[in-house]
Amino acid sequence: xxxxxxxxxxxxxxxxxxxxxxxxxxxxxxxxxxxxxxxxxxxxxxxxxxxxxxxxxxxxxxxxxxxxxxxxxxxxxxxxxxxxxxxxxxxxxxxxxxxxxxxxxxxxxxxxxxx
Amino acid sequence: xxxxxxxxxxxxxxxxxxxxxxxxxxxxxxxxxxxxxxxxxxxxxxxxxxxxxxxxxxxxxxxxxxxxxxxxxxxxxxxxxxxxxxxxxxxxxxxxxxxxxxxxxxxxxxxxxxxxxxxxxxxxxxxxxxxxxxxxxxxxxxxxxx
Numbered sequence: 001x002x003x004x005x006x007x008x009x010x011x012x013x014x015x016x017x018x019x020x021x022x023x024x025x026x027x028x029x030x031x032x033x034x035x036x037x038x039x040x041x042x043x044x045x046x047x048x049x050x051x052x053x054x055x056x057x058x059x060x061x062x063x064x065x066x067x068x069x070x071x072x073x074x075x076x077x078x079x080x081x082x083x084x085x086x087x088x089x090x091x092x093x094x095x096x097x098x099x100x101x102x103x104x105x106x107x108x109x110x111x112x113x114x115x
Numbered sequence: 116x117x118x119x120x121x122x123x124x125x126x127x128x129x130x131x132x133x134x135x136x137x138x139x140x141x142x143x144x145x146x147x148x149x150x151x152x153x154x155x156x157x158x159x160x161x162x163x164x165x166x167x168x169x170x171x172x173x174x175x176x177x178x179x180x181x182x183x184x185x186x187x188x189x190x191x192x193x194x195x196x197x198x199x200x201x202x203x204x205x206x207x208x209x210x211x212x213x214x215x216x217x218x219x220x221x222x223x224x225x226x227x228x229x230x231x232x233x234x235x236x237x238x239x240x241x242x243x244x245x246x247x248x249x250x251x252x253x254x255x256x257x258x259x260x261x
Binding site for chain 1: 128129132133136137140160161164168169170171172173174176177178179180181182183184185186187214232233235237239240241242246248250252254255256258261
């Protein structure tokens with residue numbers, strides 16, 4: 001599965017559109033990590049536990065989107081976008097969406113010139 | 116009186132740790148940006164594709180969550196009364212964005228991509244207004260030249 005966030009897949013040609021695919025997850029960390037995050041928030045700095053949480057949820061949302069696209073028979077998703085929203089303290093939703101398409105590798109230009 | 120002393124002491128400790136953490140982070144960001152100067156990261160896609168031949172491409176993404184220390188949120192609360200630039204939060208957001216962009220550029224460089232195009236940035240506030248946390252997500256398409 002090829003993912004891009006531009007409107008085409010470079011070096012390939014889009015031969016079919018399957019429409020919008022999306023995936024979302026809401027994830028939370030266990031209380032221990034929340035307490036550790038509270039400490040970090042006191043003194044400043046990156047909160048590694050929450051960074052991990054966001055990375056995991058992004059991966060999960062992307063995976064769900066990819067599964068949906070696979071079921072449609074697509075082999076690429078173009079124009080992928082992510083949207084994040086904080087539901088409560090310690091839980092976040094990540095929403096991934098894009099357009100499922102079928103791509104074919106472009107015929108080499110030489111053939112066209114020869115023909 | 117005791118409460119006031121405790122408050123000032125905690126604010127002072129938070130100020131010290133926050134400043135040290137921030138300085139260290141900026142130092143790291145600057146050195147990493149210098150290392151990566153050869154692999155560009157741009158926020159448009161279409162016109163880049165016109166004049167460059169590309170072998171293959173893939174999505175890169177990363178997120179960073181950065182917490183503000185207590186001193187910063189205290190300053191911001193004060194600023195809220197009088198109005199104006201909340202400069203204590205500006206540096207936090209700046210650090211978050213630069214860190215997120217650096218991470219996707221590093222991920223792209225690791226996978227032997229030459230550039231990252233169509234970069235998108237997104238910022239969300241996590242946490243409460245008492246201790247705000249900034250979550251920055253950066254994503255883009257990494258491309259390898261043919």
